Amino acid sequence: MIEITLPDGSSRTFQxxxxxxxxxxxxxxxxARKVLSAKVDDDIYDLNMPIHKxxxxxxxxxxxxxxxxxxxxSSAHIMAEAIEILYPGTKFGIGPDIENGFYYDIDLGxxxxxxxxxxxxxxxxxxxxxxxxxxxxxxxxxxxxxxYYNEKQDPYKIELINExxxxxxxxxxxxxxxxxxxxxxxxxxxxxxxxxLLNVAGAYWRxxxxxxxxxxxxxxxxxxxxxxxxxxxxxxxxxKRDHRKIGKELQLFTFSSTVGSGLxxxxxxxxxxRLNLENFLxxxxxxxxxxxxxxxxxxxxxxxxxxxHYEKYGQDSFRPISTPAExxxxxxxxxNCPHHCEIFKSQQHSYKDLPVRYAEFGTVYRYEQxxxxxxxxxxxxxxxxxxxxxxxxxxLKDEFKGVIDIIxxxxxxxxxENFEAQISLRDTENKEKYIGTDENWERSEKAIIEAxxxxxxxxxxxxxxxxxxxxxxxxxxxxxxxxxxxxGTIQVDYNLPERFELEYVGSDNQKHRPVMIHRAPFGxxxxxxxxxxxxxxxxxPLWLTPEQVAILPISEKFVDYSKKVLSLLxxxxxxxxxxxxxxKTGRKIRDTELKRVPYMLIVGLKEEETETxxxxxxxxxxxxxxPINKFIETLKTxxxxxxxxxx
RNA sequence: GCCACUGUAGCUCAGUUGGCCAGAGCAGCUGAUUUGUAAUCAGCGGGUCGGGGGUUCGAAUCCCUCCAGUGGCUCCA
Numbered sequence: 001m002i003e004i005t006l007p008d009g010s011s012r013t014f015q016x017x018x019x020x021x022x023x024x025x026x027x028x029x030x031x032a033r034k035v036l037s038a039k040v041d042d043d044i045y046d047l048n049m050p051i052h053k054x055x056x057x058x059x060x061x062x063x064x065x066x067x068x069x070x071x072x073x074s075s076a077h078i079m080a081e082a083i084e085i086l087y088p089g090t091k092f093g094i095g096p097d098i099e100n101g102f103y104y105d106i107d108l109g110x111x112x113x114x115x116x117x118x119x120x121x122x123x124x125x126x127x128x129x130x131x132x133x134x135x136x137x138x139x140x141x142x143x144x145x146x147x148y149y150n151e152k153q154d155p156y157k158i159e160l161i162n163e164x165x166x167x168x169x170x171x172x173x174x175x176x177x178x179x180x181x182x183x184x185x186x187x188x189x190x191x192x193x194x195x196x197l198l199n200v201a202g203a204y205w206r207x208x209x210x211x212x213x214x215x216x217x218x219x220x221x222x223x224x225x226x227x228x229x230x231x232x233x234x235x236x237x238x239x240k241r242d243h244r245k246i247g248k249e250l251q252l253f254t255f256s257s258t259v260g261s262g263l264x265x266x267x268x269x270x271x272x273x274r275l276n277l278e279n280f281l282x283x284x285x286x287x288x289x290x291x292x293x294x295x296x297x298x299x300x301x302x303x304x305x306x307x308x309h310y311e312k313y314g315q316d317s318f319r320p321i322s323t324p325a326e327x328x329x330x331x332x333x334x335x336n337c338p339h340h341c342e343i344f345k346s347q348q349h350s351y352k353d354l355p356v357r358y359a360e361f362g363t364v365y366r367y368e369q370x371x372x373x374x375x376x377x378x379x380x381x382x383x384x385x386x387x388x389x390x391x392x393x394x395x396l397k398d399e400f401k402g403v404i405d406i407i408x409x410x411x412x413x414x415x416x417e418n419f420e421a422q423i424s425l426r427d428t429e430n431k432e433k434y435i436g437t438d439e440n441w442e443r444s445e446k447a448i449i450e451a452x453x454x455x456x457x458x459x460x461x462x463x464x465x466x467x468x469x470x471x472x473x474x475x476x477x478x479x480x481x482x483x484x485x486x487x488g489t490i491q492v493d494y495n496l497p498e499r500f501e502l503e504y505v506g507s508d509n510q511k512h513r514p515v516m517i518h519r520a521p522f523g524x525x526x527x528x529x530x531x532x533x534x535x536x537x538x539x540x541p542l543w544l545t546p547e548q549v550a551i552l553p554i555s556e557k558f559v560d561y562s563k564k565v566l567s568l569l570x571x572x573x574x575x576x577x578x579x580x581x582x583x584k585t586g587r588k589i590r591d592t593e594l595k596r597v598p599y600m601l602i603v604g605l606k607e608e609e610t611e612t613x614x615x616x617x618x619x620x621x622x623x624x625x626x627p628i629n630k631f632i633e634t635l636k637t638x639x640x641x642x643x644x645x646x647x
Numbered sequence: 648g649c650c651a652c653u654g655u656a657g658c659u660c661a662g663u664u665g666g667c668c669a670g671a672g673c674a675g676c677u678g679a680u681u682u683g684u685a686a687u688c689a690g691c692g693g694g695u696c697g698g699g700g701g702u703u704c705g706a707a708u709c710c711c712u713c714c715a716g717u718g719g720c721u722c723c724a
Contacts, residue, residue, distance in 0.1 A: 115652070204721065209722090213649060213650055218719080255715090255716090369648050371649070371650095371721090469724095518724090554681085556682090582680080582682090585684060589683095604683060
């Protein structure tokens with residue numbers, strides 16, 4: 001007999017070799033129907049896998065991430081089975097579950113699959129699913145496994161098997177399809193009720209550009225049809241939030257194939273938005289002791305040889321620009337720090353002057369492969385809200401805290417609640433990969449961790465993710481469709497001060513090397529605006545939005561009064577305009593709503609006579625009539641509370 | 648860059664067994680209307696069907712090529 005402890009702490013005794021399915025049945029039949037796989041101590045088991053030891057067992061359902069993983073992983077097998085039937089001779093790579101669904105990488109030989117073929121494959125899949133096929137596990141020797149796949153002539157599986165230890169190899173069989181797989185899997189296909197193939201893409205075998213490109217098919221499946229419907233609705237909603245779509249609708253930015261791909265053109269309203277963001281940050285930076293600098297868009301190749309960027313990234317960058325007479329070579333700057341290092345170097349610095357904080361909205365250019373470009377999130381020319389802090393090692397922690405304050409300020413004013421922070425430390429097993437002394441690394445890593453703790457920032461700590469030149473703290477947010485984007489970053493750098501031989505004079509009258517911090521709370525203006533658009537679906541906060549108030553005269557008789565209202569608003573720095581088109585009020589309201597202008601002021605005879613405006617709040621409808629001054633005061637209060645930076 | 652897909656008016660889209668001067672809605676322009684909380688009415692203008700080449704009596708439609716975009720892969724200082 002063995003003792004099984006359940007998550008609620010209770011324990012029961014079972015025959016040795018009991019399965020998780022039997023355990024579930026002993027609790028209730030309903031549970032047994034819902035359970036997908038089981039966590040036995042630290043391993044995930046198939047439901048019909050015998051348990052031979054005393055263990056903690058958690059029965060996993062669709063509600064558990066691991067349960068979903070089992071469900072999707074099994075779905076991937078069924079998809080593969082269907083493909084093998086429809087496209088005989090297909091070779092199979094890997095087919096894992098992912099965050100939302102699963103994929104399978106396959107080599108179709110001469111065949112091609114496009115999304116047009118999805119319905120046929122989906123039908124075949126549902127055929128197989130309805131047969132209630134079992135997942136049958138078998139454990140075989142490496143030799144047998146190799147023999148099987150040699151006969152099947154599947155080079156990918158052979159490669160995978162060769163990397164496995166003998167004695168740990170298992171196969172899973174559903175219908176006529178046998179797959180090399182560690183498991184776990186569902187007992188059978190009955191829980192799968194809805195299946196959808198999502199897209200098809202090329203994917204290099206094992207992520208290696210030099211190896212063969214396989215066809216990757218993404219899919220998702222659900223235990224209920226209505227879950228699939230809800231997911232498809234979610235995808236539709238996400239599409240509506242796409243920053244490329246909203247950016248076009250709200251006339252924020254555009255691209256021109258004549259200018260070049262990946263080179264965004266900011267339209268007047270987008271520029272207004274961006275400048276508002278920049279000024280918002282500048283204000284916080286000024287209050288935090290930053291000074292603005294400006295540098296040109298190019299620099300001698302030599303500058304980037306000194307910084308080391310040319311050696312590391314030169315081959316994958318825009319080619320140098322050369323002068324006609326002298327043949328000097330310049331590079332478009334891929335980052336601002338080398339220029340800032342030269343600014344630091346142009347003057348003597350005393351320890352008393354540190355930290356020095358140079359800030360610049362610096363536009364940089366990086367070559368991205370054409371297939372990588374994506375709206376404003378991946379471009380070839382973009383502006384970083386960059387700053388470089390040159391400080392003494394003992395000042396690192398305070399500087400980190402200062403930057404965290406600014407980032408919190410931004411996230412708060414823009415209502416980003418779901419962000420993640422990650423501290424990246426070096427891999428202490430491979431210290432030779434990093435530049436800088438042990439002492440410095442330990443000191444700066446400690447400074448980051450303590451700064452986060454003292455600021456109440458919950459950050460995950462990942463070893464081995466640091467850059468070679470220093471540890472860092474990154475901020476990530478998710479866009480509308482759940483894709484993660486890195487926005488803000490704070491990075492310690494021991495490398496550039498060394499390469500540029502930066503110095504300050506210490507209290508001991510000796511020369512010392514400062515530490516450098518790169519930091520960009522937005523990351524890049526382009527990417528940040530993109531994520532912001534998707535985050536708020538184009539309904540920007542009042543303080544930020546390009547057009548805050550639309551004045552809607554009832555008829556052209558009230559345009560003069562509208563102009564008076566407009567100038568009062570403008571005198572109070574409120575961004576407003578008059579919609580004096582020859583249209584009915586309903587029409588003006590509709591168009592203004594679609595433009596996502598936060599406030600509408602409807603003015604007609606009764607407003608003109610009483611020096612008032614009728615306020616309508618975007619999305620909320622009529623908010624009543626009030627004196628102009630009262631409206632202005634309310635608005636100003638609403639704006640100022642959000643953008644004020646308090647340390 | 649690679650794989651798959653897409654490209655018709657400013658925008659969203661219809662138009663393929665190849666066949667009369669290529670269509671709609673919105674937007675734009677002109678006029679009428681003087682309007683009260685999510686689309687007033689009428690008229691008009693607008694397209695080398697992404698570019699180039701080819702097949703054909705005939706190409707938006709078929710083929711080749713280039714460009715741009717979409718979804719991924721790889722990378723991201």
